[in-house]
Amino acid sequence: MKYSVFSLLREALRGHTGWTPAWRKAEPKAQYDVVIVGGGGHGLATAYYLAKEHGITNVAVLEKSTIGSGNAGRNTTIIRSNYLLPGNEAFYEWSMKLWEGLEQDFNYNAMVSQRGVLNLYHSDAQRDAYARRGNSMRLHGADAELLDRVAVQRMAPYLDFENARFPIHGGLLQRRGGTARHDAVVWGYARGADTRGVDIIENCEVTGIDIRDGRIISLDTTRGAIRANKIGLAVAGNTARVAALAGLRLPIESHVLQAFVSEGIKPAIDSVVTFGAGHFYISQSDKGGLVFGGDIDGYNSYAWRGNMPVIEDVMEAGMALWPGLGRIRMLRQWGGLMDMSMDGSPIIDRTGVDGLYLNCGWCYGGFKATPASGWCFAHLIARDEPHSGAAAMRLDRTMTGAVIDEKGAGAQPNLH
Amino acid sequence: MRIPCSFCGPRGNEEFTYLGDATVRRPDPAAPNAMQAFHDYVYLRENPSGLHQELWFHGSGCRSWLIVTRNTRTHEISDVKFALRGGEA
Numbered sequence: 001m002k003y004s005v006f007s008l009l010r011e012a013l014r015g016h017t018g019w020t021p022a023w024r025k026a027e028p029k030a031q032y033d034v035v036i037v038g039g040g041g042h043g044l045a046t047a048y049y050l051a052k053e054h055g056i057t058n059v060a061v062l063e064k065s066t067i068g069s070g071n072a073g074r075n076t077t078i079i080r081s082n083y084l085l086p087g088n089e090a091f092y093e094w095s096m097k098l099w100e101g102l103e104q105d106f107n108y109n110a111m112v113s114q115r116g117v118l119n120l121y122h123s124d125a126q127r128d129a130y131a132r133r134g135n136s137m138r139l140h141g142a143d144a145e146l147l148d149r150v151a152v153q154r155m156a157p158y159l160d161f162e163n164a165r166f167p168i169h170g171g172l173l174q175r176r177g178g179t180a181r182h183d184a185v186v187w188g189y190a191r192g193a194d195t196r197g198v199d200i201i202e203n204c205e206v207t208g209i210d211i212r213d214g215r216i217i218s219l220d221t222t223r224g225a226i227r228a229n230k231i232g233l234a235v236a237g238n239t240a241r242v243a244a245l246a247g248l249r250l251p252i253e254s255h256v257l258q259a260f261v262s263e264g265i266k267p268a269i270d271s272v273v274t275f276g277a278g279h280f281y282i283s284q285s286d287k288g289g290l291v292f293g294g295d296i297d298g299y300n301s302y303a304w305r306g307n308m309p310v311i312e313d314v315m316e317a318g319m320a321l322w323p324g325l326g327r328i329r330m331l332r333q334w335g336g337l338m339d340m341s342m343d344g345s346p347i348i349d350r351t352g353v354d355g356l357y358l359n360c361g362w363c364y365g366g367f368k369a370t371p372a373s374g375w376c377f378a379h380l381i382a383r384d385e386p387h388s389g390a391a392a393m394r395l396d397r398t399m400t401g402a403v404i405d406e407k408g409a410g411a412q413p414n415l416h
Numbered sequence: 417m418r419i420p421c422s423f424c425g426p427r428g429n430e431e432f433t434y435l436g437d438a439t440v441r442r443p444d445p446a447a448p449n450a451m452q453a454f455h456d457y458v459y460l461r462e463n464p465s466g467l468h469q470e471l472w473f474h475g476s477g478c479r480s481w482l483i484v485t486r487n488t489r490t491h492e493i494s495d496v497k498f499a500l501r502g503g504e505a
Contacts (some may be wrong), residue, residue: 238465251459
């Protein structure tokens with residue numbers, strides 16, 4: 001069913017009795033051309049673009065739980081393309097362009113809101129670094145504006161401009177950045193893939209990968225064996241576990257990142273604002289809750305929950321940026337598993353195993369990448385060659401030395 | 417999460433700095449496969465879901481490097497020993 005104002009009117013007149021489920025609960029078949037492991041945003045986007053852009057529709061998406069229940073349902077919903085390095089920025093700007101046309105493309109309201117992303121700077125050196133970043137963004141076709149203190153004050157007068165230690169000198173603004181409704185992104189891709197024939201199979205955990213003569217043959221799952229010509233892994237924090245089934249050892253550590261939502265308040269903040277003197281970012285959801293987060297906890301974890309010191313650190317950063325936050329109560333907090341790579345950038349590539357493809361290393365920035373990640377991964381799987389936008393995101397870059405390290409932090413995942 | 421430091425006793429994890437996997441070993445630079453061995457040492461990790469041996473530095477305490485055995489699924493710590501001095505407890 002195509003969603004439109006006409007279908008809405010028709011159903012309003014019929015008492016909303018004609019709506020059908022947005023996707024089928026598919027049963028696994030014995031064989032698929034492509035099996036995507038991981039029913040999050042990236043996996044479903046990959047299946048969607050495989051069907052839509054490459055005409056490959058004998059595809060299954062296997063999800064061990066329910067779709068969108070991992071990081072796709074646990075992020076702070078920010079979309080932006082404000083990276084510095086050529087290997088990254090072109091990719092994220094392509095993602096931004098896909099976001100801009102996404103809702104029309106998959107006929108679903110993903111509530112993409114280009115409300116602007118403002119990165120604050122607090123020193124002359126940081127201003128220079130942001131000017132350079134803005135120039136890099138513009139060179140790659142993205143938008144960036146360097147704002148002075150007065151312009152930031154006009155945008156967000158409630159911030160602590162006179163903070164003795166970290167006065168706000170200005171900010172780098174990407175007006176096209178903003179937020180999207182994370183669950184709706186998952187549902188939109190699921191629906192778009194399903195209508196094109198993709199089987200979305202939930203509660204189906206992969207327990208083994210059968211490889212013969214260096215080539216994948218089939219997958220063992222909790223719902224039986226499934227043969228596949230090609231397998232794509234898009235399992236984020238569980239990458240090491242699933243890849244180990246194929247004997248792969250990867251440059252990935254799984255870390256926990258916490259995020260926070262306050263009680264719902266009236267509209268207070270109309271863009272995304274990030275603190276430049278600590279790691280803190282904040283926006284407001286359409287329900288009124290302030291959505292914010294900061295650093296990862298910093299140690300290997302598969303526990304889906306973090307610890308108090310990071311919560312305290314995030315709150316302190318929030319208070320330094322916006323003292324008024326102290327009058328608002330934190331409502332809830334959660335943790336997700338980040339697939340932290342060794343250089344802080346993702347991997348979309350073939351593996352040493354024939355027919356097995358890898359999509360991982362999103363660190364804590366995977367949500368904004370969802371459309372381009374799916375687009376480039378689908379291209380890689382369909383044509384067996386990297387998409388030009390993700391050509392630098394190779395698995396062997398740690399060996400060749402062509403790492404993409406935005407922060408220059410080195411091979412230390414908890415510092416990215 | 418509280419880490420039972422071998423010298424100081426149980427302390428909050430904010431007193432410690434995390435380095436990572438304690439099982440990787442610096443390879444022999446003179447070995448014929450040193451290039452590959454150093455790559456694997458610097459970049460590749462087991463990243464287990466379960467027991468993990470890892471290095472923590474007690475910077476706000478005794479300044480010891482510790483090898484902590486921790487379950488990454490529960491954050492439960494089952495063993496702590498000094499990284500230096502032959503790993504005595």
